[in-house]
Amino acid sequence: MRSSERQRVIIERLQGSGRVAVGELVAATGASDMTVRRDLDYLAAQGVLKRVHGGAVPTMPSGIEPPFAARSTAATEAKQAIAAAAVAQIRDGETVVLDSGTTALEVARLLRDRVVTVMPLSLHVAQELIGAPGVRLLMPGGEPRPGELSMVGPLTLASLRSLRFDVAVLSPCAFSLDAGMTAFDLGDAEVKVQALAVSTRSMVLVDGAKWDRAALAYICPADRPDLIITDATAPEADRVVLAQRGVLVQVADRAGAQADELQESLS
Incomplete structure (x- = not known):
């Protein structure tokens, strides 16, 4: 090991x-x-x-929010599989607002060889995309949170409000049917809410360890995203409920081969 x-x-x-x-x-x-x-x-x-x-x-x-260094070593295989499934949903030429966090970092690594426009909401993610030949990189204003380096504050919100994106790729700190999508930091939650508001469609990336959990700051209901990408450890009963509500739930294969979509036709 x-x-x-x-x-x-x-x-x-x-x-x-x-x-x-x-x-x-x-x-x-x-x-x-x-x-x-x-x-x-x-x-x-x-x-x-x-x-x-x-x-x-x-x-x-x-x-309390675990430090970035701790999260970067947790559930790495699941995050990589989820990121691969997310990138497969992004078409060349699209504009993307890409969240902060360790799963978003995996998405950025896979976008380096794509032709896309990306606004990263984290300096960690931005660093990964600098120099990528096909990526047009748009940097928001704002203040980087210590340690996390996620961008927050009125300048970040103003940057988002001035643009429109094809897709928002978000990775909340916690997720549950009752509490919805939540974040530990109030400023981070506010930025995620704005990213959703300025995007035509939304993908939420949430590995199984984040399900049935709630953090301090509310972002949106559990059924607000167009697509939720998770792994097989996410509660199956909750996935079925979301499918009933019209949300597409995709279970990423950790082997990186295929991602099985759960979109059940329910009478």
Whole structure:
């Protein structure tokens, strides 16, 4: 198991239990005791967790946005598959407003060889697209949030209001049928709302770990997007409900071959 995969296991177990033991992680990953301890030390240096005797605990309380470095190593295979499915829905020549976050970063990497116009809502995402030969890059104004480097504030909102896009590609922090799409940061939520308002169609990218969760700031109802792209770990019952409401739900294949669409004809 590669280091990124081991670190993903560590983060997912921390999210589920609030504490992990070295012995538990050795059994889960098949790595040596020393290798697991090195992974824990690395994640502690990134601010993801705090080392305690025999294991680790999360540094961030529940309900607080995990740091970008932590999210960048979580559910990477699912995010890459979701990003590939999203890019397949974008046609050459289209104008795209591309959200911040780690899934959006995977989308940007796949757009480098495409002929599109993109306004990224994050400096991380913008950096990925700089120099791409076929990409026309439009930068919004605003203030980058520390760590996240997502663009927020009145200048970002003004930039969005002055344009119209073919598609908004958004990746919320949390998603549920009851709470809808939500974000941890108020400014980030406001930008996402505006991106939806100025786009002809919308794609929402949300891996299974974000389902049945809610964050502080409301963005829109769960059935507002035209297309939701997720992975097979998303609750099937919720996917069926969304299909009943007329939302196209696409389940991305982690192997990167095909993405199975769930659009059920319900009487």
